[in-house]
Amino acid sequence: MTVHLELPAIYQFPPLFTRQPNKSIRNKQIETWINIILTNCEQCKIWTITKQGDMKIIDPDTQQVTTFNIFHNTEIDRSCSPIFINEIWQMMQKQGQLLNRDGKDLKISTDSDELQTDEEFYILWKSLELWANEILDWFERTTQLNKVVTFYEIVSSEDNFNESFYSMPEPLLYQILKILVKRGRATMLKENSKYVAIKVI
Amino acid sequence: MTVHLELPAIYQFPPLFTRQPNKSIRNKQIETWINIILTNCEQCKIWTITKQGDMKIIDPDTQQVTTFNIFHNTEIDRSCSPIFINEIWQMMQKQGQLLNRDGKDLKISTDSDELQTDEEFYILWKSLELWANEILDWFERTTQLNKVVTFYEIVSSEDNFNESFYSMPEPLLYQILKILVKRGRATMLKENSKYVAIKVI
Amino acid sequence: MKKFGVAAFEDDERVYNETLKQFDKQTEQLTEQLGIFQEKLVEFANRHNEEIKSNPEFRSKFLHMCNTIGIDPLNLYVGRDKHLFTVNDFIYELSIKIIQICRNTKDLNGGLISFDELLNTYFKTLNITEGDLVEAIDLVSTLDGGFEILKIKGTKILRSVPNELTNDQTKILEVCSIMGYASVSLLRVNLKWSKVRCKSVLDEMVTSGILWIDSQTHQKEMLFWDPAWIAKSLSN
Amino acid sequence: LNKQPQSNLIIDRDKFSNQDLFLDEIAREIYDFAMIEFKDNEINNNVLIPLVDFYAMYNKAMRIGTGLISPQELKDACQRFPKLGLDDLKLIKLNKRILCLATTNSFDFIQKEILKILTKDGGLDVLKITQTLNEMANDTEKTDNDETVKRQNAAWTVSIIGEILQSCIDNGILVIDEQMSGVYYFKNNF
Numbered sequence: 001m002t003v004h005l006e007l008p009a010i011y012q013f014p015p016l017f018t019r020q021p022n023k024s025i026r027n028k029q030i031e032t033w034i035n036i037i038l039t040n041c042e043q044c045k046i047w048t049i050t051k052q053g054d055m056k057i058i059d060p061d062t063q064q065v066t067t068f069n070i071f072h073n074t075e076i077d078r079s080c081s082p083i084f085i086n087e088i089w090q091m092m093q094k095q096g097q098l099l100n101r102d103g104k105d106l107k108i109s110t111d112s113d114e115l116q117t118d119e120e121f122y123i124l125w126k127s128l129e130l131w132a133n134e135i136l137d138w139f140e141r142t143t144q145l146n147k148v149v150t151f152y153e154i155v156s157s158e159d160n161f162n163e164s165f166y167s168m169p170e171p172l173l174y175q176i177l178k179i180l181v182k183r184g185r186a187t188m189l190k191e192n193s194k195y196v197a198i199k200v201i
Numbered sequence: 202m203t204v205h206l207e208l209p210a211i212y213q214f215p216p217l218f219t220r221q222p223n224k225s226i227r228n229k230q231i232e233t234w235i236n237i238i239l240t241n242c243e244q245c246k247i248w249t250i251t252k253q254g255d256m257k258i259i260d261p262d263t264q265q266v267t268t269f270n271i272f273h274n275t276e277i278d279r280s281c282s283p284i285f286i287n288e289i290w291q292m293m294q295k296q297g298q299l300l301n302r303d304g305k306d307l308k309i310s311t312d313s314d315e316l317q318t319d320e321e322f323y324i325l326w327k328s329l330e331l332w333a334n335e336i337l338d339w340f341e342r343t344t345q346l347n348k349v350v351t352f353y354e355i356v357s358s359e360d361n362f363n364e365s366f367y368s369m370p371e372p373l374l375y376q377i378l379k380i381l382v383k384r385g386r387a388t389m390l391k392e393n394s395k396y397v398a399i400k401v402i
Numbered sequence: 403m404k405k406f407g408v409a410a411f412e413d414d415e416r417v418y419n420e421t422l423k424q425f426d427k428q429t430e431q432l433t434e435q436l437g438i439f440q441e442k443l444v445e446f447a448n449r450h451n452e453e454i455k456s457n458p459e460f461r462s463k464f465l466h467m468c469n470t471i472g473i474d475p476l477n478l479y480v481g482r483d484k485h486l487f488t489v490n491d492f493i494y495e496l497s498i499k500i501i502q503i504c505r506n507t508k509d510l511n512g513g514l515i516s517f518d519e520l521l522n523t524y525f526k527t528l529n530i531t532e533g534d535l536v537e538a539i540d541l542v543s544t545l546d547g548g549f550e551i552l553k554i555k556g557t558k559i560l561r562s563v564p565n566e567l568t569n570d571q572t573k574i575l576e577v578c579s580i581m582g583y584a585s586v587s588l589l590r591v592n593l594k595w596s597k598v599r600c601k602s603v604l605d606e607m608v609t610s611g612i613l614w615i616d617s618q619t620h621q622k623e624m625l626f627w628d629p630a631w632i633a634k635s636l637s638n
Numbered sequence: 639l640n641k642q643p644q645s646n647l648i649i650d651r652d653k654f655s656n657q658d659l660f661l662d663e664i665a666r667e668i669y670d671f672a673m674i675e676f677k678d679n680e681i682n683n684n685v686l687i688p689l690v691d692f693y694a695m696y697n698k699a700m701r702i703g704t705g706l707i708s709p710q711e712l713k714d715a716c717q718r719f720p721k722l723g724l725d726d727l728k729l730i731k732l733n734k735r736i737l738c739l740a741t742t743n744s745f746d747f748i749q750k751e752i753l754k755i756l757t758k759d760g761g762l763d764v765l766k767i768t769q770t771l772n773e774m775a776n777d778t779e780k781t782d783n784d785e786t787v788k789r790q791n792a793a794w795t796v797s798i799i800g801e802i803l804q805s806c807i808d809n810g811i812l813v814i815d816e817q818m819s820g821v822y823y824f825k826n827n828f
Contacts, residue, residue, distance in 0.1 A: 014761060014815035015824050025810050028828040078815070082598040210636045215583075216614035216627045222818035225765060225796075226611050229509040279618050334423040462704050469702040494697065494706035501694040508797075544709045546737035547690030564735045564801070608818050615818075 005040055005057070005068065017071070017078035019087070033088050037070060038097060042125040047169050051119040053085060089121070097124050101171060122172045126164075132179040134164060139200045148189060150197040151177075206241055206258070206269065218272070218279035220288070234281075234289050238271060239298060243326040248370050252320040254286060290322070298325050302372060323373045327365075333380040335365055340401040349390060351398040352378075440473050476528050496530065496538040504549075504562035511629045512611030513563030514552075514575075519633035520560070532558070555579045559630075565610065570595075570603045574613075578628035582635075583616065585625050662722060664707060665715040669724045671700055672739060684744035685727065686798055689713065689737045713737075732801045733808065748794075748802055753811065753825065760824040761815060767823065768799045 010016055010032060020026040040046065046055045053071035058064070071080040080088075092098035099122040126134070135154070139145055154160065155168045165173070177198050180186040189197040211217055211233055221227040241247065247256045254272035259265070272281040281289075293299035300323040327335070336355065340346055355361065356369045366374070378399050381387040390398040447454060447464070454461045476495055503524055507515060517532055539560060542549045548564030554575045561567070567575070573593055577584045589600040604626045607613040613626040654660035672692070676685045687695075689712065697706045707715075716729050716739060730740045748771070755770050756762065762770070771794050803823055806812040815822040 010827060013824070013827050014822065015813040015827075018814055018816040020807075020813055020828075022807055022810050022813075025813060025826060025828055029813075032828060081602050083602055211632050213635060214614075214627065214629070214632050215616040215618065215625070219615055219617045221614055223608055223611055224763060224820045225509045226512075226614060228765075230614075279616075331426065334426050337423055338427055465702050469698075490708060491706050494708055497709065498694045498697055498706070501690055505691070505797075541709045542690060542693075544713060545689045545693055546731065546735070547688045548736055549690065563797070564733070605818055606816075609816055609821060 006043065007040070008036065011036060011073060012076055014076055014078050017073065017080050019081060019084035030088055030091050034092055034095070034097060037088075037092075037123065038125040040070070041123040045167055047122055047167070047172060048120045049123050051085075051089070051121070052082075053080070092123075096127050098122070099124055099128070099172065099175060122169070122175075128176055128179060131165065131176045132183075135173075135176060136180060136185065136200065138163060138165075145200055148197050148199050151195075154198075207244065208237065208241070212237060212274060213277055215277055215279050218274065218281050220282060220285040231289055231292050235293055235296070235298065238289075238293075238324065239326045241271065242324040246368055248323060248368070248373060249321045250324050252286075252290070252322070253283075254281070297328050299323070300325055300329070300373065300376060323370070323376075329377055329380060332366065332377045333384075336374075336377060337381060337386065337401065339364060339366075346401055349398050349400045353397075355399075436471060440471060443468060443471075443473060444477050476525075476530075493534065493538050493541065496534060497542045499524075500535070500538055500560070501542060501549075501562075504560065508562065509611065512607075512613075513561060513565075514612060514630070515560050515562070516630045516633060517558040517560065519630065522636060523633050535560075568603075570599070571607055571612070574603060574607065574626075575628060578613075578626075578630070582631035583625040583627040584613075585621075585623050587621075587623060661711065661715050661718060664711065665718040665722055665724065667700065668696060668712070668715055669719060669722075669727055671696055672727055675699075684747050685739060685741045686744040686748065686802075687739050687795075688798060688801075689716070689729070689739055691795070691797075692739050732798075733805050736801050738798070738801075745802065745805075748799075749806060749811070752799070752802065752806065756812065756823055756825050761822045763820045763822050764796055764800045764803060765820075767803070768794055768796045771799065 016029065016032065020029050037049070041049070041055070044055075044057050046057065049055050049070070053069045054067050055070060057066045057068055059066070071085055073079070089098060101120060101122065124131070138154075138160075139149075151170045151173050155165060155170060155173055160166045174188075174195055177186065177188065180198070180200060181188060186198050186200040188195045189199065191197070217230065217233065221230050238250070242250070242256070245256075245258050247258065250256050250271070254270045256269050256271055258267045258269055260267070272286055274280070290299060302321060302323065325332070339355075339361075340350075352371045352374050356366060356371060356374055361367045375389075375396055378387060378389060381399070381401060382389055387399050387401045389396045390400065392398070447468070454464055476492075476499060500520070503520065504513065504515060517535055520535060521530065521532065536551065536558075539549060539551055548562065550561050552559045552561055552567065552572075554572065557579060559575075574584050574589065577588060577592060581588070584604065586597060586600040586604065589595050589604075590597065593600075604613065608615060608626065612628070614629060616625040616627055619625050654663065672685055672687075675695075676687075693709055693712050696712070701707060713729075716727075719725070719727055719729075726741055727739060728742065730738050730745065732738050732745070751771060751774070752767060755767060775794070803812065806823075807814060810826055812823050813826045813828065815824060
């Protein structure tokens with residue numbers, strides 16, 4: 001396991017990995033899982049997770065990438081079943097903590113076969129609304145209003161290294177910025193029929 | 202397969218040969234194996250079995266020897282793994298149904314893959330105590346008390362053809378007779394520093 | 403081996419062993435005599451059925467003796483119309499026997515036993531019909547102990563554990579009733595289930611002791627066997 | 639369980655012209671039988687047994703020769719306990735599905751014992767829990783000076799402990815770790 005993950009003690013509790021039959025206990029169990037996922041993603045700035053639970057962790061020093069499956073605890077040799085994992089995704093989606101890449105609702109069916117291994121979700125440890133507010137705040141704070149700013153600048157400029165949204169994937173940023181457009185605070189600009197920049201007013 | 206073995210229907214059940222992951226099933230599975238082994242050994246008067254499960258069956262008419270591995274069902278092409286076989290031996294030893302040649306506890310390690318092919322066990326379809334009683338009874342019944350009787354006579358004399366212990370290997374007999382010595386009922390006699398006879402009082 | 407009244411002889415092992423030996427010897431002889439005696443008693447019961455029935459005192463003593471020497475009471479019934487006590491004793495006795503069989507085989511079959519197995523393995527010599535079984539099980543089910551008759555592809559199964567089978571589990575048992583086993587690929591082809599669903603239901607059935615695994619197939623795929631196959635293979 | 643029944647406990651159906659009186663009598667017999675049968679081999683005299691198993695046990699031990707009783711008669715007889723002032727035993731339904739014969743506090747008692755075991759040692763399966771309970775029962779067993787031969791233990795069965803565990807899951811006290819090797823129980827930590 002990588003050095004960057006700080007997992008709570010309950011992560012070593014074998015029943016965490018079995019879908020509990022008692023419904024109110026299961027709700028707590030799912031809540032526990034969501035906390036584990038959000039806390040870790042936030043701490044390690046992990047923006048995406050695969051449908052199976054794989055997360056890519058980048059060592060800040062060496063830039064080395066480790067893949068870690070949150071739903072498989074190798075130490076105690078326990079895994080969550082795909083059916084239970086889906087239940088967790090569904091709850092996270094309902095609570096706005098998970099976003100499909102295209103911004104559409106997930107089609108999570110326990111009966112759908114052939115999990116596409118490349119299927120990835122965005123993990124929202126802050127809600128889309130909250131992100132939108134933070135970015136709006138940044139525009140105002142850095143006096144970027146009425147200027148065209150590229151998506152790339154927002155999430156990848158070294159000036160923004162200490163901003164909470166630094167390193168955010170651009171498609172996720174796009175979903176967040178759409179909220180500003182909807183609020184009438186911004187317009188987006190295309191290049192080669194793809195949105196690449198924004199002007200906040 | 203030889204004509205002498207009467208194996209139960211479950212012997213044709215393929216999963217019998219795979220170590221079952223479910224613990225209660227596995228207990229039942231091991232119990233079933235022990236029953237099969239003891240029943241067959243008793244019926245065919247088989248005294249020894251190798252660590253791999255090889256039993257020598259002697260045709261009573263032709264005296265021809267066939268080797269049969271109880272843990273390998275050629276008909277359905279299934280075998281028990283060495284690890285699982287060891288689990289069966291361990292249980293049999295615990296229940297006093299298996300004896301090492303030297304009378305010492307088996308050193309059955311689940312790790313060691315190098316099974317010594319010549320290693321053989323005695324199968325006790327009756328407990329050592331019970332055998333001791335039967336032999337003591339024979340001494341009394343045939344008025345051999347206070348006489349020196351060789352091990353050979355006991356298990357190989359044609360007079361004893363119908364005794365349950367006829368054809369018993371002498372080292373096993375020695376282990377049984379030791380119980381009579383311990384009870385203070387007998388003394389054993391050596392020849393060339395090897396015990397070969399007994400006097401029951 | 404079980405000890406008989408150990409304490410009384412503890413100080414004198416020799417006396418104890420003497421006794422034990424004597425006992426073994428007697429046991430052997432007795433077993434033989436007992437066998438003959440049992441046969442005679444059953445014969446007697448059948449011949450003097452009416453007399454035994456009409457004298458409660460005698461009947462009580464007679465049946466106690468039978469029980470003490472280990473005669474299966476079901477052997478005392480020549481038929482449903484000839485019985486030693488009330489009309490229903492036969493069916494009560496059968497109910498008890500069924501309860502005992504279910505408890506003894508639970509670890510082998512997870513609490514599911516087919517009528518075939520009951521009739522062909524346990525009641526083979528007793529001339530008991532499927533109707534008798536149904537009647538006896540109906541009686542047992544009034545005790546609310548989780549006993550229930552299921553139907554898998556037209557075959558009757560007795561469930562003696564309170565865990566009800568899910569629809570998915572029942573479908574798997576239907577597949578097993580044909581081949582003896584199920585596997586992920588068999589289920590995918592026949593039931594059009596996803597891999598995930600197949601695997602999770604099969605695993606669940608192993609956990610609850612209903613299916614046994616077989617990892618030695620040539621297809622390199624794990625097979626999940628229904629132990630009901632064992633009795634079935636006997637009748638084929 | 640093939641104990642010789644005590645002579646005062648045998649009720650012959652033929653001696654009763656009235657079904658009602660017969661049921662009253664066997665109710666007393668059943669009560670005595672259960673209390674004697676479990677008296678010193680269950681922890682602190684607790685009885686908890688599925689009526690199905692009790693049916694087989696009682697008929698086998700007591701009623702051979704005096705006419706077996708039917709399941710319905712057993713159930714009816716047990717329902718008469720309160721009316722007859724037999725207050726230590728009653729019928730309870732475990733998990734809304736298994737009818738049991740039980741002493742008043744047996745369920746709570748065993749639940750507490752199980753919880754004690756799992757607090758000390760999490761992750762045991764039903765076999766191990768049952769075994770531990772029975773070992774505890776043996777330790778606390780009174781040894782009469784006269785009766786040096788220990789009685790065969792009519793111990794807790796795996797099936798009844800399984801039912802109690804199920805109920806502990808339903809009420810959220812315990813959680814499970816389900817593996818192919820079996821189900822392992824833990825005290826709820828969520």
